Amino acid sequence: MTRQHTILYLDGVSVAFDGFKAINNLSLTLNKGEMRAIIGPNGAGKTTMMDIITGKTRPDAGEVFFDGQHDLTKLDEADIANLGIGRKFQKPTVFEMHTVEDNIALSLKGERGVFAALFDIRTADDQRRIDAILETVRLSARRGEKAAGLSHGQKQWLEIGMLLAQDPKLLLVDEPVAGMTDAETEETGRLLKEIAQTHSVIVVEHDMHFVRELGVKVTCLHEGSVLAQGTLDYVSADKRVIEVYLGR
């Protein structure tokens, strides 16, 4: 597959922390519009991979390209975010002191300068986009409340809404259903599938039931590189995957 047709292209990426190879010659590509689930045991390098894609960690070796043309190893977090990569953290991170609506408003795609923010006036168009996103993430009814008052699951959704507000091309979603109730997990699955219709998405998740629900191609990482890749059934039948991750 050529780089040009991918939304995300990692080739031979390695990074070590104090001699420990967190990512070891990792190659992975994601097609435009694809949703991919990433699984793997603790320490497999899933979060480090996201750190590399979003510019938090610089790889020691290898190529990382976004949309076929942007070399992500040369950009910082803010640049990468503005190119169109949204990242949801493992632990839901929202602006607790702000209202739900303000959380979305601050994330809304637009001019990112200090003075632009100082003199910013919310337009009717901004308001429409905020309303639409609140509707998508099922939080319209709580728009005026402080984000601190939301349940754990609702914070996860709010954070996903903040990513959507950035109008990204690619979303990196780290453990979206961790700590959610069954009902919330089910709703999150629907939400992600809805989002995947118009975005490329990478979901890191441990909940196998949830991954099955998503019904997408699965990549299993182990010790910083790809162990197996394919449908969930194919990957879970892989002997090595069973050994290191699923357990016998």
Added chain:
Amino acid sequence: MITARILANGLDRRIAIFLAALVAIAIVVPALNLLLPPDNPLHVPTHVVALFGKYLCYALLALSLDLAWGFCGILSLGHGAFFALGGYAMGMYLMRQIGSRGVYGNPELPDFMVFLNWKELPWYWYGFDQFWFAAIMVLLVPGLLAFCFGWLAFRSRVTGVYLSIITQAMTYALLLAFFRNDMGFGGNNGLTDFKDILGFNVQSAGTRGALFAASALFLALGIAVTATVTRSKLGKLMVAVRDAESRTRFIGWRPERIKLFGFTLSAVMAGVAGALYVPQVGIINPSEFAPANSIEVVIWTAVGGRGTIVGPVIGAVLVNWAKSWFTVALPDMWLFALGALFVAVTLFLPRGIVGMWDQWRSGRKDRRAARGGSAEATVETPVVRAKSVSAPALDAAAPQPAE
């Protein structure tokens, strides 16, 4: 229409009241001092005007720290440095105004330079004979220092306690530098013996009244600016950076720039406070750079309530008023009282006086809503409950250990 909208909001109403009160005292206090005879019961003695003028400068300093600490999360333990630099800029103007009335009668050189046997004015004293130049320096010098310091610190992502320590080091370094005679700022003695400001005698009751009024009006301006900035989208971003810096970064903002703006604006406000302070107390010396001073500012702000706009103003006036009382009545006890106050506020009033007041009021409103408008509450509860009921086995849904 805008005023109506501002007045509709409780928080803004408080600020509007505060601004109106400051404008009123800017007029009334000097008038009661100057127009009434001393035996009139409403007469405000001149020393009280001077004392409260000083408190107003401290209030502006506390407000400036609040912008950096309360809103941007930058706990500066060196804000006294910006205050002192603004004060020195004003002091240099006042020194040049002395002219040939100094002890040595040198029309060009301040007394301490003659004493040090200097022959000509150092280049960095040029221009300070002009008020407009000094006024620009009052804003520029603290602003530029904060900009350079902040640019280096925030870009390197120095945060939290490390940042606080280097702000403390900054003010201490300046303290040592200004102590040196060959720096050309009067060394240990600093700048004093001022005569005139803008052609008026600094000692006269009229000038004192005018300086008091100016302090009150600049404090009002500072409150208005802080309120406007913190209510803008940028102000919301400041709070966002304070609470979740990396989240802000990953949605495409540059937290270092947001913090740099807040820190620089804050330093400029502190500089203005220092410039108003110096003609009222009649001296500026290196002790203003002392780390303990900057820590006191943190206490005023904490007592009043950081992250609230009027809180630090109230805190600064109250604590300094207490200090004035203690240093007369129980001079040895003041530092113990200050320490006890800080411990008490940290333990019992973590949001400060104004923060607690807000919490109490919103709690009362909630309780009243729960009692009165129970219709709304009953609609809300089942929705929440429905979700938890549909998840009977929470433990089963719990995730495997996160990576």
